[in-house]
Amino acid sequence: MAEPLFERLCLVGIGLIGSSIARVAQERGDIARQVVAHSRRAETLARVRELGIADAVEADAARAVRGADCVILCIPVGAYAGVMRVIAPHLMPGAILSDVGSTKGSVVRDLVPLLPEGVHLVPAHPMAGTEHSGPDAGFPTLFQGRYCILTPLPGSDPEAAEKVAELWRRCGSMVETMDAATHDKVVAIVSHLPHLIAFTICGTADDLAEETREAVLKFAASGFRDFTRIAASDVDMWRDVFLNNREAVLEMLARFTEDAQAFGRAIRWGQAEFIEDRIRRGRSIRRGLIERKQA
Amino acid sequence: MAEPLFERLCLVGIGLIGSSIARVAQERGDIARQVVAHSRRAETLARVRELGIADAVEADAARAVRGADCVILCIPVGAYAGVMRVIAPHLMPGAILSDVGSTKGSVVRDLVPLLPEGVHLVPAHPMAGTEHSGPDAGFPTLFQGRYCILTPLPGSDPEAAEKVAELWRRCGSMVETMDAATHDKVVAIVSHLPHLIAFTICGTADDLAEETREAVLKFAASGFRDFTRIAASDVDMWRDVFLNNREAVLEMLARFTEDAQAFGRAIRWGQAEFIEDRIRRGRSIRRGLIERKQA
Numbered sequence: 001m002a003e004p005l006f007e008r009l010c011l012v013g014i015g016l017i018g019s020s021i022a023r024v025a026q027e028r029g030d031i032a033r034q035v036v037a038h039s040r041r042a043e044t045l046a047r048v049r050e051l052g053i054a055d056a057v058e059a060d061a062a063r064a065v066r067g068a069d070c071v072i073l074c075i076p077v078g079a080y081a082g083v084m085r086v087i088a089p090h091l092m093p094g095a096i097l098s099d100v101g102s103t104k105g106s107v108v109r110d111l112v113p114l115l116p117e118g119v120h121l122v123p124a125h126p127m128a129g130t131e132h133s134g135p136d137a138g139f140p141t142l143f144q145g146r147y148c149i150l151t152p153l154p155g156s157d158p159e160a161a162e163k164v165a166e167l168w169r170r171c172g173s174m175v176e177t178m179d180a181a182t183h184d185k186v187v188a189i190v191s192h193l194p195h196l197i198a199f200t201i202c203g204t205a206d207d208l209a210e211e212t213r214e215a216v217l218k219f220a221a222s223g224f225r226d227f228t229r230i231a232a233s234d235v236d237m238w239r240d241v242f243l244n245n246r247e248a249v250l251e252m253l254a255r256f257t258e259d260a261q262a263f264g265r266a267i268r269w270g271q272a273e274f275i276e277d278r279i280r281r282g283r284s285i286r287r288g289l290i291e292r293k294q295a
Numbered sequence: 296m297a298e299p300l301f302e303r304l305c306l307v308g309i310g311l312i313g314s315s316i317a318r319v320a321q322e323r324g325d326i327a328r329q330v331v332a333h334s335r336r337a338e339t340l341a342r343v344r345e346l347g348i349a350d351a352v353e354a355d356a357a358r359a360v361r362g363a364d365c366v367i368l369c370i371p372v373g374a375y376a377g378v379m380r381v382i383a384p385h386l387m388p389g390a391i392l393s394d395v396g397s398t399k400g401s402v403v404r405d406l407v408p409l410l411p412e413g414v415h416l417v418p419a420h421p422m423a424g425t426e427h428s429g430p431d432a433g434f435p436t437l438f439q440g441r442y443c444i445l446t447p448l449p450g451s452d453p454e455a456a457e458k459v460a461e462l463w464r465r466c467g468s469m470v471e472t473m474d475a476a477t478h479d480k481v482v483a484i485v486s487h488l489p490h491l492i493a494f495t496i497c498g499t500a501d502d503l504a505e506e507t508r509e510a511v512l513k514f515a516a517s518g519f520r521d522f523t524r525i526a527a528s529d530v531d532m533w534r535d536v537f538l539n540n541r542e543a544v545l546e547m548l549a550r551f552t553e554d555a556q557a558f559g560r561a562i563r564w565g566q567a568e569f570i571e572d573r574i575r576r577g578r579s580i581r582r583g584l585i586e587r588k589q590a
Contacts, residue, residue: 127514147514178510186510189500197492200558202577204551205484215473215481217583219422219442235574242562242570253559256499257552263495264548267537275537279530282497288512 005167006032006096010068012061012083014039014048015234016130017100018074019138022053024171027140031170038064048135062090070163072124073099078240081110093118096160100126102187102237104151104180106244112153120160125149125183126173127191133234144172151180188248192241193256195233196249300462301327301391305363307356307378309334309343310529311425312395313369314433317348319466322435326465333359343430357385365458367419368394373535376405388413391455395421397482397532399446399475401539407448415455420444420478421468422486428529439467446475483543487536488551490528491544 009025009032011018018037025031037054038061039045045057058064065071065087073080080099091097097119101107107123115121128146130137148168152161165175178186205216242249266274304320304327306313313332320326332349333356334340340352353359360366360382368375375394386392392414396402402418410416423441425432443463447456460470473481500511537544561569 149514176513182507182510185507186514189496189503189507190511190515194496196558197496197555199573199577200555201484201489201492201551202580203573204547204554206576206580207550207554208484212477212480212484215477216485217580218471219444219481220485220584233574233578235571235578238574239567239570243565243567246562249562250559252499253555255502256496257555259499259502260492260495260548260552263491264545267541267544270538272534272538275534276530278494278498279528279533281501282494283528283530285497285501285512289515 001028002030004030004033005163005170006068006070008032008034008036008068008070010036010038010065010071011054012038012064012071012073012087013075014044014054014135015074016133016137016142017126017128018072019048019051019053019135020128020140020142021072021074021100021138021171022048023138023140024143026053028170031167032070036064036068044135051135053135053138061086065090065092065095067092068095070096070098070167073097073101076234076236076240077101077103077106077110077244078236080107081114084111084114088114088116091116091119094120096120096122096163098122098124098164100124101244102191102241103245104149104183107151108153108180120157121153122156122161122164123151123153123180124164124168125151125187126168126171127187128173129233131233133237141172143168146173148173148175149183150175150177151183152177184245184248185251188245188252192245192249193252195238196242196253197256199238296323297325299325299328300458300465301363301365303327303329303331303363303365305331305333305360305366306349307333307359307366307368307382308370309339309349309430310369311428311432311437312421312423313367314343314346314348314430315423315435315437316367316369316395316433316466317343318433318435319438321348323465326462327365331359331363339430346430348430348433356381360385360387360390362387363390365391365393365462368392368396371529371531371535372396372398372401372405372539373531375402376409379406379409383409383411386411386414389415391415391417391458393417393419393459395419396539397486397536398540399444399478402446403448403475415452416448417451417456417459418446418448418475419459419463420446420482421463421466422482423468424528426528428532436467438463441468443468443470444478445470445472446478447472479540479543480546483540483547487540487544488547490533491537491548492551494533 014037022035025035034055036056036058037048038058048054048057099107104123126143126148128143168175309332317330320330329350331351331353332343333353343349343352394402399418421438421443423438463470
């Protein structure tokens with residue numbers, strides 16, 4: 001077995017992602033000698049103790065990060081600033097601070113101003129998830145074969161970034177690096193806008209007259225079912241994603257809306273060629289995904 | 296084995312749906328004594344012959360329907376009017392004419408004016424499908440456990456409707472009956488609008504600057520992947536669906552667009568409660584689907 005990457009890994013938040021990291025660490029043994037799990041909810045910590053997936057649990061965030069050479073925030077991105085105010089004074093010099101949030105510009109915005117001298121910030125985004133949440137939802141193969149995007153800051157310590165990259169490789173992920181702004185645009189179109197659409201269409205259906213709504217639920221064909229699969233996601237996490245990737249999500253929504261309106265106009269005026277072109281483009285992107293084995 | 300429902304069943308079009316019906320008929324033996332497959336494409340008929348899933352193939356539509364006591368149109372809905380002009384004079388008195396199209400108002404519009412005296416029209420829509428098409432794509436379990444909606448016309452022969460219902464029950468489907476207008480609204484929201492959105496978002500992504508587009512393909516998270524699964528569908532079929540359910544699709548698109556804009560506005564102005572409410576509604580619709588075992 002390889003030498004453990006860290007002495008003491010502190011997971012701030014132990015839901016789907018945090019508990020999956022804990023499970024990998026436990027299974028492999030070469031992530032950290034000790035894993036400490038923090039949650040502000042007593043019942044979550046009790047459940048983590050029952051599951052036996054961490055070496056220690058700690059209800060106090062400041063105490064949890066003490067002595068940790070790696071701290072990973074696994075909480076909704078809207079909670080970062082508040083938690084950072086509590087833990088910043090207790091972060092060990094030389095420690096690595098990372099996270100798993102779906103927005104990265106906001107991470108820089110919220111963490112950098114409070115970052116103590118000598119603590120290395122390496123933002124990360126494992127592109128993996130399910131529609132379930134909480135410590136019971138995690139599993140050790142969650143990250144296998146999925147991308148993890150690192151967005152290290154210009155001028156930050158390359159050794160710290162490499163240790164975080166190695167952690168994710170040991171979780172089974174392919175690691176890619178890009179700047180925070182590019183990351184936020186890419187996830188806005190591949191993930192955040194699809195979720196916005198899925199949440200919205202569920203509401204649109206729910207607003208239909210009672211009779212039609214009952215039929216909608218009854219006859220939900222595969223199209224609508226795929227949307228609702230996306231829509232069954234954690235409320236706090238997604239609220240924070242939308243609020244913390246505002247500019248990119250609004251830009252992608254505006255582009256999409258223009259395109260959807262153009263599609264609608266083509267339907268209204270019977271423009272068969274325009275419609276066929278749109279359908280063909282969808283198929284070609286689909287083929288692109290299959291070739292990349294992401295579908 | 297029960298008595299076959301029909302003496303001679305003619306499938307006009309033998310793609311995913313038509314060839315699946317043919318396979319059920321062959322497997323069960325109690326759908327029709329003889330199944331005739333028609334396609335205007337010689338290579339399709341050659342393939343059907345190779346597959347051995349029909350008792351006879353016939354390149355001429357008029358000859359194909361001759362002597363058939365049941366004719367089912369399994370072609371894109373935009374082709375109905377043209378085919379009907381060819382077959383109408385050759386339909387047998389007392390025969391049942393049915394179809395499998397995803398729009399039903401257009402079926403009434405296109406078939407009723409040409410319907411010969413004594414031929415019973417029973418429009419049907421099996422709510423089943425895959426992203427594949429052609430005679431090789433069909434399989435005999437396609438319709439099992441799925442709904443099939445019949446939209447018989449007011450005053451039409453109940454015995455004919457019952458025979459078509461029984462055909463679909465023998466295919467494994469649950470049969471429901473409603474009027475064509477209600478059908479068209481329901482499928483506009485559960486199927487047609489989701490497909491419009493999926494086709495559109497693929498185009499929106501494809502229009503992004505080269506660099507971002509490459510990253511989009513690389514990092515397509517589960518959200519976008521589900522959309523592209525929907526988007527990988529038959530071009531002719533979907534063009535015709537949009538053009539033939541115009542009013543209902545445009546109404547649902549307008550409602551959805553208003554709702555998506557409201558979501559975007561909430562993001563812009565940081566209205567957390569509005570966003571949470573939308574996410575929760577998505578989850579509750581999802582739960583509704585799970586309870587109905589459609590998810």
